[in-house]
Amino acid sequence: MIRPPAPIVTVLLFAIAVVLAACGGGNMNMGRQLQAISVTPQSANAQNFANKQVQFTATGTYTMAPMSGMPQVLWSIGNPFSTMPVPAGVSINQNGLAQCTTFSGTVTITATAPMDPSFPLSQMTMMTSNVSGMAQLMCP
Numbered sequence: 001m002i003r004p005p006a007p008i009v010t011v012l013l014f015a016i017a018v019v020l021a022a023c024g025g026g027n028m029n030m031g032r033q034l035q036a037i038s039v040t041p042q043s044a045n046a047q048n049f050a051n052k053q054v055q056f057t058a059t060g061t062y063t064m065a066p067m068s069g070m071p072q073v074l075w076s077i078g079n080p081f082s083t084m085p086v087p088a089g090v091s092i093n094q095n096g097l098a099q100c101t102t103f104s105g106t107v108t109i110t111a112t113a114p115m116d117p118s119f120p121l122s123q124m125t126m127m128t129s130n131v132s133g134m135a136q137l138m139c140p
Contacts, residue, residue, distance in 0.1 A: 032064040034071055034115050037133030046100040047140040056096040058111035058133055072121050073111040077137075080112050081126035090139055100139030109135045 038059050046052040060071040075096050077086045089103030098109060113121065115129040124130060
């Protein structure tokens with residue numbers, strides 16, 4: 001059996017590690033990980049809030065101490081990676097403040113964050129290991 005020279009093996013292993021890291025696979029950070037997100041309030045009727053604005057907050061549960069915290073999240077109406085349009089007349093900003101203007105009905109508010117707390121929120125995609133929490137917003 002012919003053995004490849006050691007430098008070739010090293011280069012190949014490095015290339016594989018780079019590809020896995022770039023694709024979001026092979027989670028190299030085995031430290032503290034986000035396990036779950038809870039959104040409060042779980043259900044809200046905008047009619048009961050000033051200017052039909054509801055402030056949502058996200059709390060994360062982690063695998064290591066501290067076991068809970070306030071992760072940075074991507075707020076969205078429905079799935080943040082969906083190509084479906086958001087209904088007109090309802091919105092949520094990057095701070096979790098939702099508002100009903102002309103929309104009447106119920107929507108799902110979603111808070112999504114990467115499982116790895118050190119992963120930049122701006123680089124999160126549907127292919128990233130993500131965690132989501134949901135709540136309901138009723139617009140009168």
